Amino acid sequence: MAAAAPTLAWERELAAQGYAIVAGCDEVGRGSLAGPVSVGVVIIHAGTASEIPGVKDSKLLRPAVREALVPAIVDWAAASAVGHSSAQEIDAIGLVGALRLAGNRAMAEAAATLSPDFVILDGNQDWLSEPVQGDLDLFAANVAPAAAQPWLTQTRIKADMTCLSVAAASVLAKVERDGMMTGLARQFPSFGWESNMGYGTVSHRAAIAEQGPTDYHRKTWRLI
Template identity: 75%
Template structure:
């Protein structure tokens, strides 16, 4: 049975609670061996937003369908952006901090048009918020840079919340375009097909040719 399409149900519940501007946020590329991690953000006013037919979690849509939806998503959103953190940033910062960097790049850009009151983050891990720092005596200090929104994680939000599903499509299409561009420079790795993920042929090419500067060299590549 096909999965139910995402709706604005929760976004409208948030609006009823006083959150007039809601951002959906999702990442792509977390498990890849090469290329960036990318985070999409879509900001809407739920009280006036309408449903957007055809938009689903990006993993459930064929590439041509995802690409065809981009103009509709951009027109539907009050603000949107995609942020990236490159392979060398993942290596130097670690994956969670790189996801935070990509997410804040996207949110900063989108919030320049419209500041959200609430951020819905797909999954069960809050990788977007700056963690509290511990001092030498083990006590918890507040985050250095408070943000002007409330954030909540939601498992499978990309399948239930339309703003998050739309963000996932933006992030997937933009990251895929980056990987297809890199594939022209490094055809041996098949990035136009595997998008940097660890297929057998991709790993075999790493063994044969060695990693590129676009590989995450701190990861187990082979």
């Protein structure tokens, strides 16, 4: 049985609670061996936005369908953006810190057009909020509480499957990151990034073992 399409049910519930401007936020590339982590943000007027057909979690859509949806999502959203954090940044500050950096880059760009009241973050870990202290190790260990933000952030498990704004954000992030990896694949054809998108396939790991990592690999990770 096919999964039910995401809806605006929770976004509309938030609007009824007084959160008129809602952002959906999702990441891609977390488990990749190469390339950036990328975070998509889609901001909507939650009480008045209409459903947009065809949008699902990006993993459930064929590449051509995802790409065709991007213009419709950008037109539908009141504001949107994708932020990235490079492999070097992941190595320097860790994955959680890099996710936060990419997410805040995306939020800063989107919020410059329209600032949200509430952010729906896919998953069960708030990697987006700033820690009170600039200690990324404490943040990664969930020791430091989140600092005040101009919006309320709440995690929601499987939000990319149930919340339309989050699913739309996942599509934007996936398409933009896949485009980056496909472009890099032309410079480094041995690694198959045009198909594996930097993830740890057998052939990708074999190419790393034979040729060594590039500057786009996460060198602190177990690559082989």
